[in-house]
Amino acid sequence: MSEQQIDIKLIMAEIKDEAMRRSRQSDFERDLEFLNKSVSMNDEGEDMVDLLHQVERAKRLDLPSSVRKGFPARIFNVLLLKLYFVMKKIMSSFLITQTKLDAVIIQQLSELKKSIKFEQIDRFPYQEFERVFRQKKEEMAKTVEAVKDQIPKDISVLDIGGTNKLFGEAALEHNCNILVSTQDSDYEAWARSREKIRIDNTPLFEFLNNMRDEQFGMVVVIDLLHLYDINRVIAILHHAKRILTEGGKLLVQNYDPRDPQTYVSLFDPRLKQVIHPELMKFVLSQIGLKTIDISTKDKRKYVLLATK
Amino acid sequence: MFFSRQNKKRIAQLLPSFAEHDAMSDYVKSWNEILTKGGFSMSTFARFLPGRSSLKIRSYLDFNQNEFDLAILHLGIGDPINDIVKDLSIPLVVYYHNITPARFYKYYNWDLYELLVRGREQLNELASFACLGIGASKFSEKELIENNYRQTSVIPVFFDPRKLGRIQSSSRIKKYLNKEEITNITFLGRFSKHKAQIDLVKAFYIYRKYYNPKSRLNLVGNIVEQAYLGEVTKLIRALKIAEFINIPGIVSDEEMRAYYEESSVFISMSEHEGFFVPVLEANYYKVPMIAFDAGAVSETMGEAGILLDTKKPEIVASTIDRLVRDHNLRKYIIEKGTTNYKRFDQSLFTDVVVSTMKNIINSRFK
Numbered sequence: 001m002s003e004q005q006i007d008i009k010l011i012m013a014e015i016k017d018e019a020m021r022r023s024r025q026s027d028f029e030r031d032l033e034f035l036n037k038s039v040s041m042n043d044e045g046e047d048m049v050d051l052l053h054q055v056e057r058a059k060r061l062d063l064p065s066s067v068r069k070g071f072p073a074r075i076f077n078v079l080l081l082k083l084y085f086v087m088k089k090i091m092s093s094f095l096i097t098q099t100k101l102d103a104v105i106i107q108q109l110s111e112l113k114k115s116i117k118f119e120q121i122d123r124f125p126y127q128e129f130e131r132v133f134r135q136k137k138e139e140m141a142k143t144v145e146a147v148k149d150q151i152p153k154d155i156s157v158l159d160i161g162g163t164n165k166l167f168g169e170a171a172l173e174h175n176c177n178i179l180v181s182t183q184d185s186d187y188e189a190w191a192r193s194r195e196k197i198r199i200d201n202t203p204l205f206e207f208l209n210n211m212r213d214e215q216f217g218m219v220v221v222i223d224l225l226h227l228y229d230i231n232r233v234i235a236i237l238h239h240a241k242r243i244l245t246e247g248g249k250l251l252v253q254n255y256d257p258r259d260p261q262t263y264v265s266l267f268d269p270r271l272k273q274v275i276h277p278e279l280m281k282f283v284l285s286q287i288g289l290k291t292i293d294i295s296t297k298d299k300r301k302y303v304l305l306a307t308k
Numbered sequence: 309m310f311f312s313r314q315n316k317k318r319i320a321q322l323l324p325s326f327a328e329h330d331a332m333s334d335y336v337k338s339w340n341e342i343l344t345k346g347g348f349s350m351s352t353f354a355r356f357l358p359g360r361s362s363l364k365i366r367s368y369l370d371f372n373q374n375e376f377d378l379a380i381l382h383l384g385i386g387d388p389i390n391d392i393v394k395d396l397s398i399p400l401v402v403y404y405h406n407i408t409p410a411r412f413y414k415y416y417n418w419d420l421y422e423l424l425v426r427g428r429e430q431l432n433e434l435a436s437f438a439c440l441g442i443g444a445s446k447f448s449e450k451e452l453i454e455n456n457y458r459q460t461s462v463i464p465v466f467f468d469p470r471k472l473g474r475i476q477s478s479s480r481i482k483k484y485l486n487k488e489e490i491t492n493i494t495f496l497g498r499f500s501k502h503k504a505q506i507d508l509v510k511a512f513y514i515y516r517k518y519y520n521p522k523s524r525l526n527l528v529g530n531i532v533e534q535a536y537l538g539e540v541t542k543l544i545r546a547l548k549i550a551e552f553i554n555i556p557g558i559v560s561d562e563e564m565r566a567y568y569e570e571s572s573v574f575i576s577m578s579e580h581e582g583f584f585v586p587v588l589e590a591n592y593y594k595v596p597m598i599a600f601d602a603g604a605v606s607e608t609m610g611e612a613g614i615l616l617d618t619k620k621p622e623i624v625a626s627t628i629d630r631l632v633r634d635h636n637l638r639k640y641i642i643e644k645g646t647t648n649y650k651r652f653d654q655s656l657f658t659d660v661v662v663s664t665m666k667n668i669i670n671s672r673f674k
Contacts, residue, residue, distance in 0.1 A: 006640040008614065011630065019626035022518055028622070031517065035510045035621050177454070189617050192601070195450070201579075202411055210411070 133264045139298045140166050146296040147251060150305055151176065155217030158243065160204070160236065161224035162187045172196055176218070181207045205232075208239040216243050220251040223301075225280075227270045237287050244308045250289060252280060256302040265300060277302040316349045317377045317669050324387035325356035326365045331465070331585065332384055332405055337363055338466050338654055339380070339661060346662035351376070355389045373398050377669050381434070383407070384582075386426025394437050399668050402438040402457070405465075406448045406582020406603070407431065412502035416533040431455055439668060444583045445604035463660060464608075467588045467652035472565070481559075481566035491523040491632055494571040494595075496564065496586050497578065498530040499537045504600070504619070506540050507577035511624035513547045519629040523552065528567050530558040568593035572632050576600065577619055584608040588652060591645030596638045598627050612648035613641055 022028055144166040151157070151174045159168065162182030168191065171178050178197045181204055182188065191197040200207055219240040225233045240250050255262045257274045266274065275283075277293070281304060284291045289306035296303055321340065326333045340350045340363060353368045368389050373379065373396045381393050384405035393400050410424035432455045435441070441457035443449030444465050452460045485492050493512060497503045505527050512525040531537050537555075544550050559567065568574070574590040574597040581603040588608065590597045597613035599605050606615055614627055631637060 006637060008611075011634075011637060012614070012627075015626045015630050016623060018630070019620075019622040022626070023622045025518075028514075028518060031514065032622060035513065185618060192617075198450075198454075202409075206411065 129267055133267070135265060135298070135300065137166075139300075140164060142297040143253060143301050143303060144170050146294050147253075147303055147305070148173075150249065150251065150294065152217055152249070156215065157218045157220065158211075158216045158240075160208075160219065160221045160240070162191075162199070163224070164222045165190050167220060167222060168194070168197060171218075179216075205235070208236070208243075211239070211243045213242055214245045214248075216248060217245055218249045218251065219244055220253075222251070222253040223255070225252065225254055226266075226274055227268075227272060229272050233275070234283060234287075237283060237289075241287050241289060241308055246308060248308050250284075250306040250308070252284070252304045252306065253301055254280065256300060259299040262300045277304065280304060316347065317666075318349045318351070318375060319343055319378045319380060319665060320351050320353060320371060320373075320376045321380045321382065322353045322368060322371065322389055322393060323382040324354065324385060324389050326352065326354040326358050326361060326363075327356075328358060328361065332382055333358075335405075335465055336382060342654070342658050342661050343665060346658070346665070348662075348665065353389070355387060368392060378665060380665075381438075383427070383431060383434070386423040386428075386430055390427070390430040390434065394434065396437070399439045399671075400434075400437050401440045401442060401665070401668065402431075402434050402452075403442045403444070403463075404431065404448045404452055404582075405444050406451070408502055408580050408582075412500065412580065413533070416501055416535045440664070442664075446607055447604035448582050461664070463657055463664075464652050465583045465585065466654040466657065467585070467592075467649050468654060469592050469649060472589065472592050475561045475565045477569055478560070478562040478566040481563045482570055485524075485526075485566065485570035489522065491520055491573075492526055492567075492571040493523060493573045493575055493628060494526040494528060494567050495575055495577075496528045496567065496589075497576070498532055499527070499540070500533050501536050502578060502580045503529070504577040504579050505536075506543060507600075507619045507621075507624070508575060509540060509543055509547070509549075509553065510621040511575075511577070511619075511628065512553070513549055514621045515625035515628050516549065516552055519625060520632065524554060525552065526554045526556070526567055526571070528556055528559055528564070531555075564589075565593065568595050571595050573598060573628055575624075575628065576605070577624070578602060578605070581605050581608070587613065588649040591649040594642045594645065596631050596641040596645075598624070598631060610644065610648045610651070612645035 023032060144164065147167070148170045151171055153174045153176070155174075155176050157171050157176045157178045159171075159178055159180040159182075162168070162180035162184060165187065168178060168180070172194060176196070179200060180187065180191060180197060181200050181202070183201055188199050188201075191199055202210070221236065221240065225236065228236065237250070237252075244250060254277075255266060255274050257263075257276050262274065280302075281291045284304065284306045289308060291304050291306040294303040294305050321336050323332055323336055326336070336352060340352060344350050352363060352365050353371045354365050355368045357365050357367060371392065376398055378399050378401065379393055379396060380401045380403060381390060382403050382405060383390060384407060386407075407424055407427040410421050410428070413421040413424060431451070435452075435456045435458075438457060440459045440461065441449075441452035441455075443452055443460065443462050446462055449460050449462045493515070495503075495505065495508055499505060508525060508527065512523070516523050527540075541550075541555075544553055556563070568590060572595075574586065574595045576584075576586065576597070576599040578584075578600065579602045584599070584603070584605050585608075587597060587599065587605070591612050597609070599609060599613055599615060600619055601615045601617055609615060614631065616624065616627065618624075631641075
């Protein structure tokens with residue numbers, strides 16, 4: 001076969017089709033589910049490593065050598081770690097944590113699986129739902145149009161979530177350097193050919209913790225906060241304020257519960273709560289940001305612009 | 309030669325550690341050779357010195373800027389040597405080999421984590437002192453620009469096919485790999501979170517189970533992060549595929565050649581590469597390759613391989629299967645590979661390196 005006859009794009013499409021075809025087998029599906037679950041370093045593992053780091057750091061302090069080296073010290077360290085995990089387990093039963101709530105959901109799901117044929121649920125045409133009910137491109141363009149003039153020129157922008165490519169285009173038109181924290185592979189593929197957009201896949205809070213103070217002229221959080229519980233929403237906004245330069249702008253866009261049409265877009269398994277714009281303004285003012293409304297032509301969304 | 313013997317300009321190269329068979333050290337040696345031929349007088353300084361070396365290396369404590377007309381710092385990790393070149397009265401060039409994001413090491417190697425964090429701080433701090441930042445790839449140059457380096461350019465890591473040609477393939481490894489006509493799928497690189505061996509194991513599990521039961525995954529490379537190896541082996545045990553995965557640790561050049569030559573596919577799921585030398589080695593040994601698109605992988609690989617934008621095990625496995633079976637596709641990629649590695653031949657960059665340094669010394673960048 002000559003070179004002309006090799007079309008890598010076509011071959012990739014065939015490869016993906018073949019993968020899809022095979023992955024419909026029930027065994028295959030089960031295997032993929034297992035592989036997806038086997039994430040690196042579970043919670044306990046991370047705690048263990050953090051503790052080991054502390055031990056490592058302690059070693060650098062001037063501790064008696066008997067504590068640091070030798071067989072008895074090893075036994076002592078192991079006992080210490082065991083004690084740590086036992087204490088953690090005892091303490092966790094007294095605390096209402098997100099993990100506990102997750103456990104309730106997992107419990108409910110496993111009961112549901114037992115009581116009905118779960119395969120029926122898997123067949124819900126989610127893509128079809130998205131096509132019919134989710135915001136259309138032209139509607140998204142309307143909201144972006146409304147905020148476009150608020151983007152300063154030649155600044156660094158942080159886009160938390162990176163779901164809106166149109167906003168990315170608008171910021172690029174203003175010659176901004178854009179850092180996007182996202183795990184969305186579609187967005188990443190789109191951004192790859194755009195030199196001024198940089199993607200970071202680090203989990204959101206690890207990413208935010210690593211950001212220096214006052215390094216962005218603008219932070220945008222578009223259609224994201226409804227997916228987080230209240231503590232995390234507040235944490236994200238606090239981080240946003242911290243990393244904004246003085247006078248920098250925070251742009252928050254989210255679903256507006258005042259419009260009933262909003263609710264047809266929100267059949268989302270990740271949904272935590274819809275946040276009323278007045279409540280959002282209250283939260284932003286508590287953080288110490290001055291907020292103004294930006295009116296958009298799409299009634300399903302509200303946009304707030306807060307200044308540091 | 310553009311400088312007379314009496315008027316030879318003197319250049320110092322500085323790097324944290326010099327060792328034989330180390331990528332950065334080899335690169336420093338190449339520059340030493342090019343610039344010496346270009347008429348410069350060269351000296352090399354390091355903090356960790358080799359016991360024995362073909363190049364004379366001096367301790368960084370002996371570095372005296374008054375003896376030189378230009379300093380070149382090779383930056384790839386946080387190190388005190390990166391601080392001593394700040395505020396020199398002679399021009400400073402920073403050659404940025406790239407620094408692996410520290411987050412990959414946070415839970416695996418605390419010491420390295422801290423060095424990598426410091427390295428990025430130093431990369432930023434050095435911007436105001438360097439008259440030129442050179443990236444090992446466009447990807448690295450982009451980071452230099454983001455860190456506000458005044459002038460930037462790209463001079464890639466050199467690839468010397470003659471060196472690989474001199475290596476004899478290990479017959480022992482060849483025999484082992486050929487046994488029972490198994491399809492060998494190989495990755496070469498240190499065991500480390502960012503090299504993502506765990507994603508290779510997942511894809512291989514699907515490939516072996518649903519496409520080709522007569523296959524083996526070779527994960528060749530130095531085992532430094534024991535905790536990460538533990539994580540990978542835990543998954544291997546859970547999937548019950550230990551007997552189909554070969555983890556030989558660090559191998560000799562002869563063994564490495566055998567691994568390349570006997571593999572049907574070279575595969576990488578690495579999430580960060582400042583420059584991706586194994587691509588060029590695979591090109592040279594005529595092994596078709598699949599790689600996840602990260603860092604400088606795409607610019608190093610060009611069209612000489614299949615670039616994936618996903619790590620989904622089902623897609624990776626299907627890609628391996630296609631590349632193993634489709635002879636036309638293999639031939640196409642191998643052919644592309646034979647021209648690809650030639651783009652990084654040292655001879656193509658000799659003039660650029662010499663003229664760049666000459667220009668700086670003539671203060672064109674100042």
